[in-house]
Amino acid sequence: MNSPAGAYRRFLAQAGNDDIDVDIDVGKWPEVRAAISGEVFQLRFFEVASGVYWFTLDGRSLEARLVPDGGGYRVQIGTASLHVRLMDPRRRLRAGSSGESRSRAGIRAPMPGRVVRVLAQEGARVNAGQGVLVLEAMKMQNEIKCPFEGTVAKIHVGEGVSVSAGDILVTVEADA
C-alpha cells in the first residue's frame, strides 16, 4: 500500500481462534483503507448509528453492527456473529509467553442471575464439561460447566447469592 505511513494504525486482532494483523487508515474518513492479513480493502463507511456501519463491497449492501462485549466487541455482519478483540501489536510477545498464567482460571458468570445450587467442592477434582454450580436467570436453571480438567481451588459464591455477568464464581487450578 502506497500511502504515507503516518496515517496508518496497526492492530493485532483476535476473532474466533485466529490472530489477524490489521493496518488501517481512516485519515480520509468516511473512506477507509485497510490491509487485513494481507488483503486490501478500500471501503466507504456510512455511519447509521454509533457502532453501526453500512458499506458496499463488490456491489453488495452490507452492515456491521458492534456492541462492546467482554473487553472486546460482539460484531454482527449478516447472519454471522463473532467476538473481536483488539490489542496493541506490541502485546503479541507478552501474549505468546503467557502460557503459565492459564494454569489458574476463574469460571465467570455468563449472565446475571442467582446461585441456586453449588455442585463443586473446594479441593475436589473436576472434569472438562462437569457442572460446578447452577445459576437461575429468567425463570430457568442453568448448569455452569468447567471448560477444562483440574482441581477446584476456591468457590467464591454461596447458594442464594445474586451475581452479575462476568463475576468470578469458581477458581479452578488446571492440570499442568
Next chain:
Amino acid sequence: MFQKVLIANRGEIAVRVIRACRDLGIRTAAVFSEADRGALHARMADEAYWIGPSPARESYLHVERILDAARISGADAVHPGYGFLSESADFARAVADTGRVFVGPSPESIALMGAKLASRRAVSAAGVPVVPGSPDAIRSDSGAHEIASRIGFPVMLKASSGGGGKGMRRVAALGEMDAALRETRAEALAAFGDDTVYIEKAVERPRHIEIQVLADRFRNAVHLGERECTIQRRYQKVLEEAPSPVVDEALRAAMGEAALRVSRAVNYDSIGTVEFLLDGNTRQFYFLEMNTRVQVEHAVTEAVTGLDLVTAQLRVAAGEKIAISQEELRMTGAAIECRIYAEDPETDFLPSPGRIRRLEAPSGPGIREDTGIYPGWNVPVEYDPLLSKLVAWGPSRPEAIARMRRALAEFRIDGIASNVGFFRQVLDHPAFLGGRFDTAFIDDWLKERLPLTHTDEERKLAVLAAAVFELQAGVGGEGAPSSSSSVSDGWKMDGRRRLLRER
C-alpha cells in the same frame, strides 16, 4: 363497557391488553415492580402503580398489592394476562370480592381445569376422548404397577396440579416406575404444593394441536379453529401456526365440536384454549388440558380469522353477547408466530438478560410484532425471556413462511442475544417446510444442528469495523495518530466513548 381496566401483568401481553382497551375507549392502569420501572407497559398505560420489589412473589404474584392498586386506581375490572395469577381461582375470587370484574372465566371453571384429574373426569363425562389412563390418583406403588401394566408401557406420570409441560415424566418400563413416582411426587410437591399424581398412556411422537374457543354468559360458544403448537423445545412452545398443516376440514370440525363440549361442560364464559394431543398415524385426538386465559399464541388465530380476541374477551366479561356465529367464521390464509426470546442458541440457549442497545423491528406486508421492549430497555433477569412475538400472515403457508423469513432477516436486536437466527434455520428445515414434524423435532434436530459460522471475509470485515470504531473513539492502536478531529465531530466522539465506558 368498563371505564378503567387494571392489568395485572407485564411485558408484551400487558402492552397487548392496553392496546385492546384503547380500541374500546377504556382507560388503563398498569402495575410494575422495581425491575420494571420504565418498562414499556408501564409507560404506555394511562396510569401505573408500583407494587413491590423485583421478585414476582413480591409483586406480580402478590394478590393484596395488586388489589390495592386496583382500589387506588378505581378500575372496575382486572385483566390477568397469561402466567402469574391468570389461572389462580383464588385471585379471580378475590377480585370479584372487591366488586370488580375478573376478565376471564368463573373461579369454578378455573379451579376445575387447574385440577387435571378432575378435569379429565369432567371432560370424559362430556364424551370427549382423553388419553387412556388412571381414573383416580395413584395411591400406592403397587396400584401404579397394575394400572401401567394394564394400559401398557410407555406411560406418562403426571402431577394433577401441573400443566404447561411441567411436572411430568415418561416411564418406559416397570423397573423405572418406583424411582419415577418418587421424583415426580417430590417435584410436584415443590412446584405446585400438591403431590397427587396419575398415569396416562404415552402418545408416541404426537402433535400438539389446540382449539381456540370464545363463549359468553348466555351459553353461546364458538370455536375459532386450531393452532399447530408441535414445534417445542423441552416441552415449551417456540413456534405456532394456524391452520395446522395436518388438520383438514373434517378433523377441524370434529376437534372444534369436542372443544365446545369441553367448554359447555364447565360453563365456560370467556376466551379459552382446549389443548389436544393428535396421534399423527391414527389421527385420533385426546384432550390434554384447557388453558383458561388468553394464550401467548392468540395472534395467529387473529391473523386468520380477522377477529380481535382480547377485545372479544373484554366484551364478554362486560356482559355482551358474542357478535359472530360459527357459520360466519372463516379461516383465511395462514399465519406463523415466532417467540423471540432473550436466549443464546449458540450457548445451549442460556438466558441473555441485559440492555437493548439498538433495535430495528421488521414491518411490511403481512407482518405484526407484539413487543414488550424498546431500545435502551434493560431486560430484567427476574422474569421469563419473551421479548416479542413476531407474526407473519400470508395467503398460503409457503407465503406466510416467506414473509416470516423476510421479517426475521430485518429484525435487529443489539446488546443481548436472541433466537432470531435460530428461527431462520428452523424456517429452512425440510421437515418444517413439509409440515412433517412431531413434538421432538427441535430437540432431535438440535443434536445434529451445526452452529452458525462465518466466512473468512466476514471475519476480516468484523475486525475492520472494530478497528474503525476504536480509531474514531480515539483509543487503541499503534502508530502515529491520525488527525482525530477530522475523523468525526465531538458529539459523535462523546457517544462512542460513552458506549466504550459501559462495557
